[in-house]
Amino acid sequence: MIAVFESLLSATLSAAPALVFATLGAVLSERSGVINIGVEGMMRLGAFCAAVSALWLPTPVALLVGMLAGALTAAMHALLCLKARADQVVAGMAINLVALAGVTFLLETWFQPYGTPSIAALTRHRFELLEGVPLLRALNGHTWLTPLALVLPFALHILLQRTPFGLRVRTVGERPTAAATLGIPVLRLRTLCVVAGGLFAGLGGAALSLSVLDRFEQHMPAGLGFMAVAAMVFGRWSALGAAGAALFFSAGSALRISLGSGVGGIVDAIPQGFLLALPYVLTLLVLSLQGRRTRPPAALGTPWSPETR
């Protein structure tokens, strides 16, 4: 039993960072009032660029490249939403489509259709001390992204809730015009949040190709970006809530994997598809129970310009 638990914990901890980072990125962007459904595309470009650059560059640097790619994609989103005043959901979907087709195109132009060659993944750390301890042993064998994913939600929470910067970001997401009359630069702040959100999403993507796997695989991130959006809504746009939801979702998919490898009997009884569908069904259920009590930032999706009064 403990073994099952250990493998579950271990699988969760190694898969979670990608989703957690992407979720935090979505939270940051949306708290400033910009809908971010393009997380999927930002992750894809992040994962791809990280993997490609890891072919030449040291892996940690490649991670940065992945983040940068996410941020650049997000900058495009910001440009569309804030400058060209595009519909934010449409712009996000457009980014997803471009990332999907564009990366596939580049992948096939430069490499094989199914993915990039293997690269040196991030180092997995082992601590002798933990090796002998039951349960805690599951903490071994992860990259440094795992502890980062556990700390970052708290950092973002403090940033949003406890600092003047966070107060301003929340104001911009709730009442942009009010912020503007107080001299808070609405568009600059939103741009910053969207781009920083892209940085996070890119990090999440890079985590997939540099940490979870050791190459870019053609379907990455395979819907994880949409999952991040769901986790954000699930967590009611709070950094901690959303990260909690992301961990929960990761545990859900880890459950499937570890059950699949661990206890054969259960899996035979429950079809794989059901287990796969479980996190999505749960999200739907919880959302329908929360119903209208979920209150997104009031100005979410509202284009704003200095002339908007």
Add this chain to the structure above:
Amino acid sequence: MPEPGRFRRALPSILSVALALLLCLVGLAIAKGSLPLALEAYGQLFIGGLGDIGGWLQGGRITLITRPLGETAIKASLLALVGLSVAVGFRVGLFNIGAQGQMMLGALAAAVVGAQLSLPAWLHVPVCLLVACVAGALWALPAGVLKLRRGVHEVISTIMLNWIAISLIDNWLAVGPLRAAATLGASRSGTDDVQVTAHLPRLFGALSRMNFGLVIALSALVLVWFWLFRSVHGFESRVAGLAPEAAQTAGIAGERRVLSGFLVSGALAGLAGAVWVLGTEFKYPGSLGAPYGFDGIGIALIGQNHPLGVGLSALFFGLMRAGGTRLQLFGVHKSFPELVQGLALLFVAANWAWGQLLARRVRPETGAPGANGDAMRPPLPPGENRVHGAEAGVGAPNASHDDDGATGTGDRTSSPLSKAEGGER
């Protein structure tokens, strides 16, 4: 009956597609290091879709034209149906990202009914289509109900429903209970083969793969156009989509209109699945293989959510996709047209900017855009798309909302996506 304003309204879409084509051409030229090569690839792309007219004129066989056109028609029919599905969703104020899942349901339903029932041909096909429509609509139903009853945003719920469909169908039904039995010891993927009675008839026999799906798609376009723009029911549905509260005030059963519109949206996606299975695959092959639902979003928005626009953009991108296979001769992946489509959508998304640009070009004498009584407004004014109907929580004073002249930006209706309105007929 073309109106003078229609072309101008379509201009942003046309320019967006042109810009995307140009950008991709430049990209291709750089990637291949040769502009003539890129141009030739483009030429082949369109020959692949339109047919080798030159070759035929020089005495080639008619199939030089009919084969490519058939492929174009097949691709365009599917794109038109999913595009129409998404467009109908937009018209009733809902963003249907779930066309993918609804299409899967429709495809699976058509495959099962097509394989398991034995019926005469005149009945088999309609039954399959009907069942597929119902299946697609059923998969849209939870999202619609959750939106109206519980305020769950449809973008989130349809994404969830897509993944539930993929999990249940591709990872369970199609590989488990519904998987075709192994024949002659060789295991087969996907479901049982559809019976011949359920195949969509080919329109030109052996000359081309063009099938009855084209007729289905065209009829769907016309019917939806008639419903939306000619019938009172459609008018009410559009009002409910643009301004739910105004609809309610006008005595329109808005929620029912929105829900029925969303069911139609699901049914159209289901129909697309059926056309795909009965027209080309003849079974559910184990997965949809392509993000048709996403394509639908692109087609709908590039076509400005109008049946005519949807038809045209489906035709154009269907043509490019049919020709896309030819690109492989140049070492260019066949996903190239999808890249063009994605970029075009990206540019269409910046609709407001197009509006500003065109307005300035057309009427340079009117100083700042959005000035008083500015009649030349962008065709899709940016509205406030409020997710979840976020409300002003504070007891803010609701004194005058608008001074005279605050016209351009004053739309406060809830769905921004379906605003390509303004007396279309």
Add this chain to the structure above:
Amino acid sequence: MSLELRPGELLAVVGENGAGKSSLMNVLHGLYRPDSGEVRFDGRAVRLRTPADAMARGIGMVHQHFMLVPGLTVAENVVLGVEPTRRGLLDVREAQAQVAATCRRFGFELDPSVPVERLGVGQQQKVEIVRALHREARTLILDEPTAVLTPQEAEDLYRVARELAAAGTTVVFITHRLREVMEVAHRVAVMRRGRLVAEAATAQTSIAELASLMMGTSRDDPHADALAEFQASQATHASPTVARPKAEVTSDDAAPTGADAPLLELREVSVIEGGRAVLTHLNLELRAGDIVGIAGVDGNGQSELAEVVTGLRSFTHGELRVGGEALVTPSPAALRARGVAHIPEDRHRRAVVGAMSVEENLALGRQRTAPFARSGRIDFSGRSTRARKLVADFDVRPGDPALPMAALSGGNQQKAVLARELDLNPRVMVAVQPTRGLDFGSVAALHDRLRKVAQRGAAVLLISLDLDEVLALSHRIHVLHAGRITGTQVRGAFDPQVLGRLMMGAEAHA
């Protein structure tokens, strides 16, 4: 245009909607940049590029639509942008202390730790003022500050303004209420069509003179007279010092005493929402020719009442009768079918579809009947004929029914709504805040139309936050407070001071 502000003075800037008052002040506040000309401060030209620049020079503004964040506390709202920090984090305790100090200094009573969404409108306005003062504002611009206040709250605001001016702050009132000007301002500037047309000491001018200056007409012009009269009627309730003209009861204004069944009747109607009673035991009766006004402070059940009588909201107890017939399941469609027309409060949301054409908007609500439809299909020629007629009859401009509604000005949109609703030939007209945001000309025309509706034998239910409007039109006024009718006055015996107290929740004495 040029304008000078002097320290410690109370300046009123008056003008109709769209005269440029707000634009002028937004220039001062750095939200807009002037195309030419300059802003001088203490004799030196300054460039106010952003609100931050303006604030740095001590110019603070209280906007017509409050600029507060509902979820944040009073203290957070006030310090927003100039937050005190400790080790990089927001210092909440320090913020509250600072705000409390500012409140003490200027004599405001506000609890800094309360979320602003729990405050009433008057209190919220004070938060805005404190916010400006907290930034050491020496010039305070108030944009239409009394638009949503009760007479008592307005008095309170005047007191605050006078005290601030006495302490050396320059206070600018932007308003179109002339009685307010006469009461508080030292000096008045009149704007019309973006120009400053006059400047005078308040003592040397009169409401009538200001009114004609605002309208840009000579004293003989009927519009100017109408405005002067209207503004004078406002003056009646504002201050006891101004002599109240006798409320004359003409035959037109007298409520007819029809013996037949009421056209619209509410009996003991209660609405309970989320366990809270929003309307309690409401009784209301509208007879042919009646104009019944509902006065009250925003949020006391007016919207709910309007929704009940138009079928938009179901009620928990009681009965709604139209023309003597009790409606079992009231719905907007059922009430429309029985001749209840509706000018909704929120035009953008409820009355028009901005993206649709004027013609389509004119069909709204009757889209299933002739001449707008025939056997489930839209009758394009019938619809277009009717739309052209209505646009012409009601002078909707520009007169092209094919234009999208959003391309019309607010006043013209409202004209179209009125045209549509009157074309129903209604028995009852429910008008909620019908003149909100309209310029004076449109207001007068609309009031005229409503009077004519009643004269024709229909009944009008006028629900408005603007007490002046209610006073100007109604035959009978009910005051709605906390979902109850707390008092009723009949034309001829209107007493704005009493009404104001009732609106604030005082019990009726008589």
